[in-house]
Amino acid sequence: MITIPYSTALSTYFSYGLLFAFGQFRDFFRKIFDWWNAGNLQGYAPICLGLEDFYIRRLYLRIQDCFGRPICSPPDAWFDVVERVSNDNNKTLNRTTKVSRCLNLGSYNYLGFAASDEYCTPRVIESLKRFSASTCSTRVDGGTTTLHSELEVCVANFVGKPAAIVFGMGYVTNSAILPVLIGKGGLIISDSLNHNSIVNGARGSGSTIRVFQHNTPSHLEKVLREHIAEGQPRTHRPWKKIIVVVEGIYSMEGELCQLPEIVEICKKFKAYVYLDEAHSIGAVGRSGRGVCELLGVDTADVEIMMGTFTKSFGSCGGYIAGSKELIEYLKYTCPAHLYATSISPPAAQQIISSIKVILGVDGSSRGAQKLAQIRENSNFFRSELQKMGFEVLGDNDSPVMPIMLYNPAKIPAFSRECLKRKVAVVTVAFPATPLLLARARICISAAHSMDDLIKALEVISEVGDLVGIKYFPAEPNKEQLEANRVKLE
DSSP, rough: OOOHHHHHHHHHHHHHHHHHHHHHHHHHHHHHHHHHHHOOOOOOSSSSOHHHHHHHTTTTTGGGGGGGGBOOOOOSSEEEEEEOOOSSSSSOEEEEEEEEEEOOSSSTTSSTTOOTTTHHHHHHHHHHHHOOSSOBBBTTOOOOOOOHHHHHHHHHHHHHSEEEEEOOOHHHHHHHHHHHHHOOOOEEETTTOOOHHHHHHHHHTTTTEEOOOOOOOOHHHHHHHHHHHHHHHTOOOSSSEEEEEEESBTTTOOOOOOOHHHHHHHHHHHHHHEEEEETTTTTTTSSSSSSHHHHHHOGGGGGGEEESSSSSSSOOOOEEEEOHHHHHHHHHHHHHHTTTTOOHHHHHHHHHHHHHHHHHTSSHHHHHHHHHHHHHHHHHHHHHHHHHHOOOOOOOTOEEEEEEEEEHHHHHHHHHHHHHHHOOOOEOOOTTSSOOEEEEEEOTTTTHHHHHHHHHHHHHHHHHHHHHHSSOOOOHHHHHHHHHHHHHH
8 A cells, every 4th residue: 555755635625625615715715606696497407416516617627628639540550640739728629630749658558559550450441341330239139140259258268268248348247247247145345446447336235245455465464354354234144245456557556466465365265256357458468468467367267357458458357267067048138239339340359359369379479479568568668767756656577567655736837748748647636536646647669769768758757847746866877976986995
């Protein structure tokens, strides 16, 4: 867990307190003016309640130019960002005809498949001509093509499971699957920093939900032991089913899951493991097969494997892989399979082709080169950021690198100053993270060259000095060490 310096926490609380006080002050006068200028909806409850949209109106709108920046090119290592202007103090943003060519440190393009690829792109274009852009139907009606069947076999073989089912949206894969897997009388034990799709899926299931401290197997064991002993609320009957939900790489922390320890604990207490590999599948492991391969965990010990195609495969959608019995059950019961339009055929072909490149089925070694490159780029960039004095979260091999900002004033400052220097970054704050833990999330790609990474480091270092987010002393470089040695001599 993150330990915040007292001075940083104090200044952050003070900044948020000041923003909140001024926001409430403005809302007070807004109510007075609204009373004088009453509209035609007298008697109706407001659609947007004051406290619920307070954050958007009084905090987010001040810095909304740092979010949702439109692009007009593929999200490759470099992309084109459309410039916007505001004439009403950032309440609305209007696009201009100006475009900035920026270094892309925000997209999930881990293996570089989001841009045109010599193997994938021609096959995607051919599938578009053959199948069109959409099936215009659900999987159980007319929405299953030969590509969908091939994709499910391809995914199952890739992750090491007997069968798989695919969906058109990664978020829905979690939020629609969990209510099907478990219901009333069941127990979901979720990591405290799991993705919002998992949180909503768990809430929609109607089961009892408990959380354990982030990535802490010892606390998971304690929670399991206590709740198995107590049983269901009020009746104290045994739980019908227990599912432990974790992520392979946590998207806001960049940390690898302590999967071997968690699997052993779940075996001990006869609990199922649900593993979300949205950010790890395709990006880590010797052959890109995710954290199970990286950490030496047998996929047979993970009952439900979930992942998305939006990160490493340059496409869209998600999958669930497991036993044949589980997948057959989901095909008959999951609303995302029964009622949602199936994944676009060109998107399915993109996934199939990218997996073939990763495995070397295309007859080249480009897949292995991409995997080596993303690992080398990630570890180099993380190491250099830490040497500069930034507080960087996450583990080695993870392509996700959060740089801690903390203070709300530093969120727009860091984002805008980087953009001025032609580097596009993603900043994240409350409610996506805890109030005090605002951060910039860097995503590294195999498409980044060493020159790209060095430029990014130079810009981030310069902006870090300007904004004041180097919370640790920087390591002296070789020239400084040599100069100090000469002085001593």
